[in-house]
Amino acid sequence: MKEKYIGRKFKTVFLSKETNIPANKRKELLRCGRTFSEMGLGPFLSGNWAGNLSFRLGKKIVITAGGANLGKLEKDDLVEVIDCDVDNKIVKVIGKKEPSSETMLHWFIYKKRPEVNAVLHGHDKGVMKKAEKLNLPITEKEQPYGTLELAMEVLKILDDHDYIILKNAGILSLGKNVEEALDQAVELHQLSKKTRS
Numbered sequence: 001m002k003e004k005y006i007g008r009k010f011k012t013v014f015l016s017k018e019t020n021i022p023a024n025k026r027k028e029l030l031r032c033g034r035t036f037s038e039m040g041l042g043p044f045l046s047g048n049w050a051g052n053l054s055f056r057l058g059k060k061i062v063i064t065a066g067g068a069n070l071g072k073l074e075k076d077d078l079v080e081v082i083d084c085d086v087d088n089k090i091v092k093v094i095g096k097k098e099p100s101s102e103t104m105l106h107w108f109i110y111k112k113r114p115e116v117n118a119v120l121h122g123h124d125k126g127v128m129k130k131a132e133k134l135n136l137p138i139t140e141k142e143q144p145y146g147t148l149e150l151a152m153e154v155l156k157i158l159d160d161h162d163y164i165i166l167k168n169a170g171i172l173s174l175g176k177n178v179e180e181a182l183d184q185a186v187e188l189h190q191l192s193k194k195t196r197s
Contacts, residue, residue: 008066008101009146010089017096019080021062028178029053030073032120033064035182037071039189041122041171051170052100055178056110056117063106065097081107086148101146108151109174112158118181120173121166126192131165133195134188138165145169163188 032053036042042051051070054063061081064070068077079095084107091103100106106119131138137157143150154164154172163184164172173188175181 008091008098008103009144010084010091010104012098013090013092014095015082015092016094019062019075019078019095021057021078021080025055025057025062025178026075026078029055029062029064029078032178032182033068033070033073035186036120036122037069039122039124039186041124041185041189042070043123051120051122052102052106053121053178054100054106054119061106061110063099063103065095066100068097068100102150104146104148105151105154108155109158109172112155113174115176116162116174118175118178120175120178120181120185121170122173122185123170124185124189124192127171127188128165128168130192130195134192136163136165136188137161139167142167142169 036051042049049067049069052064054061062078063081065077065079076096079093079097079099081091081093081099081103083092084104093099102121109119139153141153143153162174173181173185175184
């Protein structure tokens with residue numbers, strides 16, 4: 001299902017433009033974005049930059065803006081998500097840009113897994129191709145991006161897994177912090193190169 005990107009499938013309500021993200025946390029995500037980009041995990045697909053990164057910040061989450069080039073993230077490319085009203089498809093944010101189209105997916109992961117403090121979503125073709133050989137969990141059904149259905153598909157297999165393959169739609173690497181999630185993504189990326197098809 002090669003779905004054309006049409007933007008967010010929820011309404012964004014801006015509460016304020018000025019974010020209050022600690023500088024060290026912001027820099028960590030910007031560095032992570034550069035590494036993701038260098039590895040080819042945030043490619044240019046369907047006329048838009050793909051992939052999104054987030055971390056938990058108290059009761060909020062900080063996520064990359066929709067369509068942001070992960071290799072060239074700037075301060076304004078990070079958005080604070082205050083609340084997700086799933087029933088009405090409304091996301092309340094602080095920031096200057098619209099959040100990633102996968103904001104609800106990240107939100108659900110943080111709600112289900114309180115020990116997870118970072119979620120990285122990328123497109124690692126090597127790992128996806130060799131997922132079964134690497135014994136990685138794969139969502140059962142392919143679902144459209146940015147939908148509640150995709151989030152629910154992930155929640156079905158989320159339990160104790162920190163690395164998940166979204167069927168035909170990318171990878172998710174979870175961690176106690178951004179560094180842990182990134183290290184895991186890098187390790188599996190390298191392992192996939194050494195694994196025979």
